[in-house]
Amino acid sequence: MAPTLEHTYATAFGELAFAAEPDIPAGSKVTWVNEPLARELGLDADFLKTPAGLQWLTGQAGPESNTYALAYSGFQFGQLSPVLGDGRAHLVGELAGKDLHLKGSGTTMFSRPGSDGKAPLSAVWREAVIGESLHALGLPTSRALAVIETGETVRRRSPLPEPAGILVRVAASHIRVGTFQFAAMQCEPKTRSDLVEYALNRHYPEVKNAENPALEFLQAVVKSQAELVAAWSGLGFVHGVLNTDNVAISGEAIDFGPCAFIDAFSRDAVYSSIDRQGRYRFKNQPAVTRWNLTRFAEVLLDLIDEDPNRAIDRATFVLEGFEDFYQDAAARVFARKFGLDVQGAPADILAEVYALVEKTFDLLEVDSLDFTGFFRVLAENEEGIELPEALGQMSSHSGLLKEWWAELLRLRAETGTSEQAARELMEQANPVYIPRNLALDAALRAVEAGDQEPLERLLSAIREPYKHKPGCEDLESAPEQSRFFRSFCGT
Ligand SMILES: Nc1ncnc2c1ncn2[C@@H]1O[C@H](COP(=O)(O)OP(=O)(O)OP(=O)(O)O)[C@@H](O)[C@H]1O
Known part of the structure; x- marks a missing residue:
């Protein structure tokens, strides 16, 4: 029962x-x-x-x-x-x-x-x-x-x-930024303050007794959204439709309809057929999240402070923290992918890691390299401090690659990360298996035709994403034609 x-x-x-x-x-x-x-x-x-x-x-x-x-x-x-x-x-x-x-x-x-x-x-x-x-x-x-x-x-x-x-x-819940917008436009003010209290109890109990609950709530949502979008960046994940009704205040990803993991890397990757202007492309996700959070703050202002100017100042201060939260979270996510132990590292080291993220994106973008494949090759590198041969074969820009590698080694030395620690970090942060676009698409076509087996097989691989699974080698990389993949938003 x-x-x-x-x-x-x-x-x-x-x-x-x-x-x-x-x-x-x-x-x-x-x-x-x-x-x-x-x-x-x-x-x-x-x-x-x-x-x-x-x-x-x-x-x-x-x-x-x-x-x-x-x-x-x-x-x-x-x-x-x-x-x-x-x-x-x-x-x-x-x-x-x-x-x-x-x-x-x-x-x-x-x-x-x-x-x-x-x-x-x-x-x-x-x-x-x-x-x-x-x-x-x-x-x-x-x-x-x-x-x-x-x-x-x-x-x-x-x-x-x-x-x-x-x-x-x-x-965790279906309370969205859009829920607060609805309450602001259609309900008594008390509904919104009750909703803040309910959401704090359910999702952020650690700050529920704060002196200014609405402000603390905004702060908690800003932080969790910054962390979420940083984690997406670390996987080359594009949500697809970051409208405010698809942003859960719990900090969970929801309603990822026409989403995809990037194969051939481009900062402009967009998979949704309805996103014609590329508003929700990969590189826009942090800025668009900040925009969504600003819309969120707007409907909390009167609860933050009865004086409108003071409320705006306080909310703006919190919103301005988004970039710091995002950069800190992204630096930590990518540090693991690069094999850098940044526990206890000072802010300037994290800033250098963040700068290396942008350099990595340059390197990936110039040759449209496979995002997931590049990092996995890095994780499986056997060559110690030598530039991994497999990366050399992937990239046609050896100057850029050498510079990037030198920077990575410098940061390994600076953070005192041993080779062993680097490998362990990378093997647990750089997946072998993600739902590759064409493999997922083929499995979806099969299930429409009554065959669930390809989906079950794909699920068995992605559920243990960091371990090679015998018999699933075909799911480990993206075929060439995936460069042209665009998911259909037929939801
Ligand atoms: N097939 C449908 N029938 C009725 N209403 C729909 C249908 N698809 C979407 N809607 C409604 O249209 C509005 C906008 O929807 P949206 O495009 O965000 O779709 P959604 O159902 O929320 O899907 P997703 O989970 O992918 O965001 C929502 O109110 C949604 O419930």
């Missing part, structure tokens, strides 16, 4: 959570359960695959339905949409302090006019695989608990129908 879910958010915020029934078509089946996650949550994976498990996962198990569509607003590609909300998603409840949430579960009062409330099976799986990969790589992220096939079809990328699915996901 499965536990009873809580509804603390919906109970506390009736003006932000509206009763809404999911549409679970007859014949729907749970076709995949995330067994490690089920275990972590104390759930029985075998039960979840049964018809009773399907009912529990979709909020239909009790005598009455307690499922909700959540309200939020959002700046989408820079333009404010005052009312968005779960238009094809439902909150089922909370388990162990986390949200259980459906996507692709039918229309609600927030549905986009004329839209079907559904999700293509391939989009459901893309989110499931990427979430598992980010989690295995140590990043905070929402994760798929299960995939449901409904037997229905949807039309997205072509006039041809494709199978539909429902994602059952688990997230």
Whole structure:
């Protein structure tokens, strides 16, 4: 049997959570359960695959339905949409302090006019695989608990129908920057102060008794977002749609629809077919996150200080800390990738590591090198202090490469990192396996045709990302044609 879910958010915020029934078509089946996650949550994976498990996962198990569509607003590609909300998603409840949430579960009062409330099976799986990969790589992220096939079809990328699915996901919460924007525009001021208190209790209890809770909350979200985006930089990960409704205040990655890990490196990498101006390209992610946080600060100002000018000064001071948090976090992320032990290192060393990150990007970009492959080759270098031959073969700019290598060795010496320590750091920071774009795409096409095996194989590799897995060699690198890959945003 499965536990009873809580509804603390919906109970506390009736003006932000509206009763809404999911549409679970007859014949729907749970076709995949995330067994490690089920275990972590104390759930029985075998039960979840049964018809009773399907009912529990979709909020239909009790005598009455307690499922909700959540309200939020959002700046989408820079333009404010005052009312968005779960238009094809439902909150089922909370388990162990986390949200259980459906996507692709039918229309609600927030549905986009004329839209079907559904999700293509391939989009459901893309989110499931990427979430598992980010989690295995140590990043905070929402994760798929299960995939449901409904037997229905949807039309997205072509006039041809494709199978539909429902994602059952688990997230720290679904409180977004856009939730606060909605509360600011549509609710009494008390809703926002209650929401700050609720969010602090749930996500940042260490600062919940602060003298100025709204200011401390802003500070905590700024820091966690800076760390999140720095971790993405370290993986060459492009979220895809960093609208304010896709920014969770918990600091987890959510709603990474048309996301991808970069193969051939370019700072301008953008994978989403709807991001025509490249607003959310790789190199813009820190600046765009700062922009999103500024929109967040705007709707907290009156809670920060009743004097508007003082409130702006205080919020600005916190926002200005974003760059420092980001650079510090990015320097630490890349230090591990470079094999540098920076524990206890002074700020000037971290600044030098950060400068080396930019030089690395130059080196990768000038030859469009494979981001993940470059770092893994570095981790597996057998040549000690000699410039690794394999890197020499990858790069056609030997001058740049030699300079870069000399700088890396200088920082190793400066930080007193032994060869052994360097190798250990790099082997645990530079993955062998990420969901390569073309391999993921091929696996998604297979699942649409009824074959789940390629996805299961990909999952087994990315779940242990730092270890070579016999039989998965084809998933270790990107084929040449991946340079031209662009993910379709048919969510
Ligand atoms: N198929 C759909 N049917 C009804 N409403 C939809 C559908 N797809 C998106 N919407 C709604 O349109 C608005 C903007 O959606 P957005 O593009 O952010 O999609 P989303 O469902 O939130 O997907 P993602 O998780 O990838 O961000 C949201 O209110 C969303 O619920």
